[in-house]
Amino acid sequence: xxxxxxxxxxxxxxxxCYTTTITKSFTITKADLLNVSSPPNKTVICGENADAAFIAxxxxxxxxxxxxxNVQATDLSQFVKPQIGVPLVIEFVVSNNCETxxxxxxxxxxxxxxxxxxxxxxxxxxxxxxxCAGGVSYTTKALIAKSLSTYPGGTMTIxxxxxxxxVSNNTADINGVIxxxxxxxxxxxxxxxxxHISALTASYLKxxxxxxxxxxxxxxxGLNLGIDSELSKFKLQAGxxxxxxxxxxxxxxxxxxRSCNPxxxxxxxxxxxxxxxxxxxxxxxxxxxxxxxxxxNQALGGGNTNGASxxxxxxxxxxxxxxxxxCRISMGYNIPPxxxxxxxxxxxxxxxxxxxxxxxxxxxxxxxxxxxxDAYPVPFKNYITIRYNFNYASDVKIxxxxxxxxxxxxxxxxxxxxxxxxxxxxxxxVGKFQVYILKVTTSKGSSxxxxxSAGN
Numbered sequence: 064x065x066x067x068x069x070x071x072x073x074x075x076x077x078x079x080c081y082t083t084t085i086t087k088s089f090t091i092t093k094a095d096l097l098n099v100s101s102p103p104n105k106t107v108i109c110g111e112n113a114d115a116a117f118i119a120x121x122x123x124x125x126x127x128x129x130x131x132x133n134v135q136a137t138d139l140s141q142f143v144k145p146q147i148g149v150p151l152v153i154e155f156v157v158s159n160n161c162e163t164x165x166x167x168x169x170x171x172x173x174x175x176x177x178x179x180x181x182x183x184x185x186x187x188x189x190x191x192x193x194x195c196a197g198g199v200s201y202t203t204k205a206l207i208a209k210s211l212s213t214y215p216g217g218t219m220t221i222x223x224x225x226x227x228x229x230v231s232n233n234t235a236d237i238n239g240v241i242x243x244x245x246x247x248x249x250x251x252x253x254x255x256x257x258x259h260i261s262a263l264t265a266s267y268l269k270x271x272x273x274x275x276x277x278x279x280x281x282x283x284x285g286l287n288l289g290i291d292s293e294l295s296k297f298k299l300q301a302g303x304x305x306x307x308x309x310x311x312x313x314x315x316x317x318x319x320x321r322s323c324n325p326x327x328x329x330x331x332x333x334x335x336x337x338x339x340x341x342x343x344x345x346x347x348x349x350x351x352x353x354x355x356x357x358x359x360n361q362a363l364g365g366g367n368t369n370g371a372s373x374x375x376x377x378x379x380x381x382x383x384x385x386x387x388x389x390c391r392i393s394m395g396y397n398i399p400p401x402x403x404x405x406x407x408x409x410x411x412x413x414x415x416x417x418x419x420x421x422x423x424x425x426x427x428x429x430x431x432x433x434x435x436x437d438a439y440p441v442p443f444k445n446y447i448t449i450r451y452n453f454n455y456a457s458d459v460k461i462x463x464x465x466x467x468x469x470x471x472x473x474x475x476x477x478x479x480x481x482x483x484x485x486x487x488x489x490x491x492x493v494g495k496f497q498v499y500i501l502k503v504t505t506s507k508g509s510s511x512x513x514x515x516s517a518g519n
Contacts, residue, residue, distance in 0.1 A: 064130070065161035067093025095128035099157045101166035106173055112300050113172050113395055117144040120170050121153075129159040147172045147395055177316060178309050178390040179294050181287040181383065182206070183439065184245030184279055185448030185484045192446060195390055196290040198314025207237045210289025219285050221278065223364025226253040228260055228267075228278065230285070235261035240286070245448070245484030246272045246279025250373035252365045253278065270478045277377040281359040284380050287387075288356060294387070295353035299379075301340035305333040305398040306391040318392040327405030333394055336386045342379045345369035352383055388440050433507035434459075442517035447487045447501065454481040457505040461487055464500040471499070479505070 073086040102123025107113045121139055136157045145151040150171045157164050180196045192203045201209060211217055217232035230236050239261035248269055258264070260282070263273075273279040288295050307318035308331065319331040345368065348354040355376075362368045362376050387393075435452035449461060459476040476485050487501075502511040 064091060064094055067091055094130050094159070094161060097126055097128045097134070097157055097159065097162055097164050099126040099155065099164040099166050100124075101153075101155050101168045104169045104171075106171050108173060111298060113144060114300075114302075114397070117170060120168070123168070124153065124155045124166070126157045126164075129157075129161075134159045145170065145172065147174050147398065172395060174318065174392075174394060177293055178314075178392045179297060179387040180291045180390040181294065181385075181387040182283070182290075183384055183388055183448055183484070184283050185439075185446070185486050186388075187283060187286060188241055188244035188484075189446050189486050189488075190241050191488070193444070195313035200313055203241060204237055206290060207240055207286060208232055210286040211237075213289040213292075219282075219289065220360075221281050221285060221363060222253045222360055223366055225257065226255060226364045227257045228253065228263070228282070229257060230260045230282065235259070239263070240282065242271070243268065243273045244279060244283065245486075246274065247276055247480055247482040247484070248274040250277035250362075250377040251275055252373075253363050269480070272483075276482060277359065277363060277373050277380070280377050280380040280384060281356070281363060283384050284352075284356055284359065287384060288353065294383075295351060295356070297352045297393070299338060299343050299346065299350050299352065299355065300396055301338055301343050302396040303398075304336045304338055304386060304396055305394040306336070306386055307331070307333050307394050309390055309392055313390070315390075316392075318394065321401050323401065323403035325406045327403045329401045329403055332401060333398065334386070334391070335400070336382050338379065338382065339375070341375050342371050345371040355379060355383065385439065434503050434505045434510045436503045436510065436512075438501055438512055438514055442496070442515045443489070444517045445489050447489065447514065449485045449487055449501070449503065451479055451481060451483050451485070451503075453479075453505060453507070455505075455507065456480070457507065459485070460504040461485070462502045462504070463487070463489075464502065466498045466500065468500075 069088050069090040071086060071088040073084055075082065075084045100123070102120050105116060105120045107116050121142060124139055126134070126136060134157060137153070137155050142151065142153060150169050152167065152169045155166045182194055186192055186194060187203065187207065190203055194201050194203065194206045196206060196209065211219055211230060211232035219230045221228045221230065230240060236259055239259070243260065243263065254266060268274055309315035310317045310319040321329055321331040321333060324330055342355070342358070343350055346354045346358060358368060358371065359376050359380050362371070362373050368376065433453060437450045437452065438447055440448070451459070457479055459479045461474045461476065462470060463472045464470055472489070474487060497516045499514050499516065500511050501514050502509060
């Protein structure tokens with residue numbers, strides 16, 4: 064079977080009258096030699112789709128030749144995508160009665176070591192804030208100027224020609240960004256015109272802020288793209304994105320290591336952001352954040368969105384602006400939370416009686432938190448941005464307590480609306496890594512969240 068060949072037999076019969084000879088051959092056709100191939104070693108880089116890369120890599124192990132039913136090969140179904148930083152080495156063994164061939168390849172997902180710097184609307188609207196980009200600290204005005212200097216002629220265009228808002232690298236427009244952010248309201252196509260942000264008319268505004276969530280978030284994303292070139296190349300995929308806080312000060316490239324505590328809780332757990340397919344599937348190009356920015360501008364300019372709604376686009380833009388806030392590090396997609404088992408009894412601390420979370424019941428008997436809000440960045444430094452998740456009109460009282468229940472600061476907002484971002488400036492020393500309680504009270508109830516101060 065392995066070498067092939069022919070054996071011929073001549074059968075001769077002789078008697079006194081004649082001789083007869085019959086010759087026949089028996090042939091074994093040589094089996095086709097095994098042809099075994101393996102993919103090249105694969106290293107998945109930051110932002111690359113690890114799931115798709117793994118499927119393509121493992122499909123590269125294959126063979127031809129041999130005899131049907133007489134070939135044994137390594138079962139590839141036993142292998143799954145490895146964890147970040149753990150190499151998967153496959154030795155692909157194929158054999159038959161004639162030969163055995165081995166091929167080997169390695170698959171590795173590398174952790175991102177380069178932080179990507181973004182800031183939220185609240186940060187760009189905070190004139191007294193400080194930020195970091197490329198390992199350098201900036202004031203809010205300096206950060207905006209740094210971003211705008213990367214655009215052609217120093218002008219960033221949001222929307223499309225004829226329906227756009229222009230942001231130029233000059234004092235008036237920089238002050239306009241600070242004055243009109245954070246914004247809120249419904250997402251909509253821009254009106255006709257090409258106005259600079261410093262010259263926005265009343266139709267663009269509500270209570271002195273941009274009244275178009277998609278516009279406000281896209282301006283913010285455009286500024287973020289200007290301060291960090293890595294952001295534009297970051298690949299988006301439907302799934303859950305995990306990001307880590309950097310371990311160190313401005314410019315740190317080392318993600319904080321998450322670990323289990325004796326009570327079963329996790330220290331330095333990643334933040335997880337769900338990226339929906341409703342928008343990612345509509346993106347062109349390589350499906351990057353840069354492609355998302357283009358789609359958002361297309362939507363604001365009244366162009367084709369490939370079927371994606373303006374509100375869905377605004378939500379994903381908002382997610383990206385928040386995901387890498389203050390230079391977080393991507394750990395990849397679909398990374399599971401760290402599972403910890405308690406090794407001791409949990410320590411129970413008493414929550415201050417001055418900061419309860421109030422839950423109310425509406426007329427239909429459905430229980431809901433009527434003063435729901437989000438707060439970021441956490442850890443915080445010199446300000447906290449509070450985003451309202453309730454959709455009714457009410458004065459809002461915002462209070463900050465220490466862990467003992469002592470009131471440290473109180474502010475009142477008389478112009479609340481859904482998705483509004485309110486900057487709560489911290490004008491006193493809060494200490495490093497200290498726990499505080501933030502309480503929001505409206506006409507229909509109150510809620511509170513524990514927050515922690517930064518370490519630098």
